[in-house]
Amino acid sequence: MALNLRQFAALVLAGAICLGSAGATGAQSLPETPATEVSVESPVADPVVTPEEDLTSEQSTADAPVADPTEELESEVLPEEPAVGFGTNPVDEELIPDGPVDDFVPDFELDPDDLPGIYDPYAGVKLRVGLAYPGNSNGALIHANLLNAEMSAVTGYRFGFYDDTLEFVLLASTQETALSMVKTTNIYRVGENYYDAKPSGDYELLGCYHRQLPFAFATWEEAEVVAGSTPNSFISWVDGVYYVRSGSYATYDEAKAAADAEPAANWSVVYTSVYGINVVKTGTCSILFQFDGGETKPLAVAPGFESGKGAVTWFKGFKYQGSFRYERVGGGNLVVVNILDIDTYVKGVVPYESNKLWPLETLKAQALCAKNYGLINRNKHNGYNFDLCNTTDCQVYYGLGSNKESFQPSTLSDQAVDEIKGQYVWYGDKLAHTYFYSSNGGGSEDSSKVWGSNQASYPYLIGVVDPYEETVADSIPNYRFSKTFTNAQLTEILRTKGYATNTSVVDFQVTEYSKSGNVLTMKFTYANGKSNTFASSSSSWLRNKLGCRSMHFTVTGAGEVLTTECAVNNGTGESISDFAGLYVLSGAGELVQLEHSVPHVITGTGEISSAGQSTTIPDGNYVIEGAGWGHNVGYSQWGGYAMAKQGFTAKEIIEFYFTGVEVGAKQSDNSENIGF
Numbered sequence: 001m002a003l004n005l006r007q008f009a010a011l012v013l014a015g016a017i018c019l020g021s022a023g024a025t026g027a028q029s030l031p032e033t034p035a036t037e038v039s040v041e042s043p044v045a046d047p048v049v050t051p052e053e054d055l056t057s058e059q060s061t062a063d064a065p066v067a068d069p070t071e072e073l074e075s076e077v078l079p080e081e082p083a084v085g086f087g088t089n090p091v092d093e094e095l096i097p098d099g100p101v102d103d104f105v106p107d108f109e110l111d112p113d114d115l116p117g118i119y120d121p122y123a124g125v126k127l128r129v130g131l132a133y134p135g136n137s138n139g140a141l142i143h144a145n146l147l148n149a150e151m152s153a154v155t156g157y158r159f160g161f162y163d164d165t166l167e168f169v170l171l172a173s174t175q176e177t178a179l180s181m182v183k184t185t186n187i188y189r190v191g192e193n194y195y196d197a198k199p200s201g202d203y204e205l206l207g208c209y210h211r212q213l214p215f216a217f218a219t220w221e222e223a224e225v226v227a228g229s230t231p232n233s234f235i236s237w238v239d240g241v242y243y244v245r246s247g248s249y250a251t252y253d254e255a256k257a258a259a260d261a262e263p264a265a266n267w268s269v270v271y272t273s274v275y276g277i278n279v280v281k282t283g284t285c286s287i288l289f290q291f292d293g294g295e296t297k298p299l300a301v302a303p304g305f306e307s308g309k310g311a312v313t314w315f316k317g318f319k320y321q322g323s324f325r326y327e328r329v330g331g332g333n334l335v336v337v338n339i340l341d342i343d344t345y346v347k348g349v350v351p352y353e354s355n356k357l358w359p360l361e362t363l364k365a366q367a368l369c370a371k372n373y374g375l376i377n378r379n380k381h382n383g384y385n386f387d388l389c390n391t392t393d394c395q396v397y398y399g400l401g402s403n404k405e406s407f408q409p410s411t412l413s414d415q416a417v418d419e420i421k422g423q424y425v426w427y428g429d430k431l432a433h434t435y436f437y438s439s440n441g442g443g444s445e446d447s448s449k450v451w452g453s454n455q456a457s458y459p460y461l462i463g464v465v466d467p468y469e470e471t472v473a474d475s476i477p478n479y480r481f482s483k484t485f486t487n488a489q490l491t492e493i494l495r496t497k498g499y500a501t502n503t504s505v506v507d508f509q510v511t512e513y514s515k516s517g518n519v520l521t522m523k524f525t526y527a528n529g530k531s532n533t534f535a536s537s538s539s540s541w542l543r544n545k546l547g548c549r550s551m552h553f554t555v556t557g558a559g560e561v562l563t564t565e566c567a568v569n570n571g572t573g574e575s576i577s578d579f580a581g582l583y584v585l586s587g588a589g590e591l592v593q594l595e596h597s598v599p600h601v602i603t604g605t606g607e608i609s610s611a612g613q614s615t616t617i618p619d620g621n622y623v624i625e626g627a628g629w630g631h632n633v634g635y636s637q638w639g640g641y642a643m644a645k646q647g648f649t650a651k652e653i654i655e656f657y658f659t660g661v662e663v664g665a666k667q668s669d670n671s672e673n674i675g676f
């Protein structure tokens, strides 16, 4: 059934054909009124990581921003690349994710994996990942360009839609390698960009009114016979029925005049619904295919003329595997979704959520977390009919990345995903919620203490003392934090949320630490004798204001002594903090006995300083000192790095951070887990 649009175009014959009695007229949904409003929606240049030297000139035009057709064009926005080697996030209230969602029960009815002897209950799972939608940097699009990244056997595209089980239903195909999906309003083309507001300079119009022959066809082949003998025609698929249409006019009157000019053809004038999408050859207004599946059936485009296996596609400056879906949610602009299998998705996450050059076992631990997260959070973005978004809201996903080698998966990150194929993080028979963060400062925390979730539902999300991070602390950017506040500054912070409005802070202290050393409650006492106590689980805003990048910190208050400790080990490996009586080499090279408890040393900047600095905090001041970056629930990425450096496996790393889980594959749908 794969049909080449070029082939049918080649069949076009000159002259109108004689038509029989009118068939179904293809009554359309309500017309989408062409935009007539004055306000011009500024066409924003595609945020592109410009394809570089490896591309052919044709490839390098993929979604490249064109000259500004209006004067309102915003400056090009380059996508922010995640910091390599640092998987999370500036502290921000929004970045403290919501707690776990309802338990997810594995679907064991899915196809078994093809690995011998290993049952993979999720081998056949496809994920829908949002690439452009209201809410990410792309937004919903007026047009979406696709370009085959490899000029090989997998060039070209197939058109169709996905059925309820995410199976691709093929309607037609083309050998064109660069397509633009464009919403079916009046559209103005400038170069390879398409706008729904008339630009000031030169443009080509892609109108939304068409002439239509009075036939409805059940199959593409039937429609093609007629289209092949009708000049300038294209095939339109409307809710399962094919029509042959011609021309694209800006107004009904123009289309009517064109229809009336050929009375023998019995043309009618039509338009699409607000869900219509034209597929054109990029850089033209030549309609290859028109699709209108109504509200519930969006257009899908799969790379490859006949098979998409191994196909790679450019979209918005990044390369992706899998297929694409274009949906005008609510009749608006195009929401673009990448549809692909779970393992390929994870390969497009790990290098951007981790340092792709980290030890293999660390990358495998990250891949295990990413895979569980992806499966558990299916349907998270149901409002736009996809599963996961491509930002830190879910997991950062850039597929095969840009043309920069630093922004692509590595051999190691792909290997990590391959090596955990069929393996998951289980708690009993359920997939575990594998939350992760950059670093915890020395201890992870119970999910109930961080998010207020019911701990009984997530017994594996409990805090552990983490001795590993500290061993690589020097490598962790921004690991430690320290900040001093006065009573007046604390009062100001509290007043932003309506506390301490008629009084002021006179004391601030941590009133409870967890068993893994995290701050659970903080108390502020006021001049009027009253106080407020804040639990960590409900005051991430406060920690953010205090500059605490994690909940692992201490507060040293007025009158207390802040000591920069200095310790040495004695001959039996025990730490000595009192140095009096020890023998050391003096500056003159002589062996002398220390008389004082705290010796003087030469610092890294060459100054002589007391080795054990003691500072008494002045009245009204507080010093916060801590370490870590993130929410502290689950897996520490830097802890995983440190553990792998010490020889731990991914399984050991994950089972350390998630108490009571098992990492491994299922041998069958109901047998116990097996390790790896």
Ligand SMILES: [Zn+2]
Pocket (backbone or CB within 6 Å): 380, 381, 388, 389, 390, 391, 392, 393, 394, 395
């Ligand atoms: Zn999301």
